[in-house]
Amino acid sequence: MPFRDIYGQEHAIDLLNEAIHRDRMPHAWLFTGQSNIGKFKTAVAVAQKLNCRKSGEDACGKCDFCLQIAAQSFPDYQVLIPDGKLIKIDQIRNSLNWLYLHPDQAKKRVMILDGAQYLGREAANAFLKTLEEPAPHTLLILIAESTQQLLETIVSRCHQIRFRPLSVEISERILRETTDLTDDRIQLLSAFGMGSVSGNLVASFELMQIVQNTAIRWLTTFSPKTLEEMLRTCEMWGKSKNEEWRLLLDFLETWFRDLTWLLHGLPEENLINRTANSEESRISALRNCGEYFNLQQIYEIFGRITELRRAIDLNANKSLAIESLCLHLYRTAA
């Protein structure tokens, strides 16, 4: 996918193009930003641009080199992703051996580390040596959500580019071009994408509706019966391979963001949950829920959601984690 097919990241692409044209490529880039906004696609486009057989402003996307890079079959190109939960030391060792070979056909050997935050400690230390003594004709591209998840020594040896969240317009455009979804659904998914387009979200559209409607019922009726249902459902969602817990957290963030908006008396047209349901107004449900929470409590809830995501990343029990969040919501409201 050449640069021209990547939407909403003009700032990043300008920086990359400038470095390429001035022949000032660092030996390692670090792309940061939330998931599903085009960081990996951009990394692939860099590898194509550097190796494309045609010399143009952008990679052609059609020559044998461009196609092999897209298919990950180009001999001088590697993508490293976690094997299980981590990028392991053996993976790094194999790749480092490969990196120091002279390029087979490429002008520039490119290695992409997608999920650099999952470098295990040993792997990170081994990798650090490569960053300190880079192999010639080689470009490393590390991808992570934020620098906070990485060793400072790694961050300081890379040239960072921050990728921006996608606007609703760009999200809608990407969904229109890449899916057969109806306009209604496209609007809804763009609103809930919070600046990203996740393939996953498109596939789990129906599930998202179920999770959201269930959560809205909880958030507007805080009775002991609700609590019982909350805890039972959380246990199920935490264990399910469909990852309803993730949809729940994403939704709660939009919901409490909207609530903050309403409590500040800001205009309703900017609510994320405004477009969400044509049958019944989510705005009245939001107003109803607003009776239960004040701003201070909402900020605390945001903090808990962030902590919870971090705990789950570190392998916490998902059912227990979301149960405790729901219990906190209930205690605060009831």
Ligand SMILES: [Zn+2]
């Ligand atoms: Zn090409």
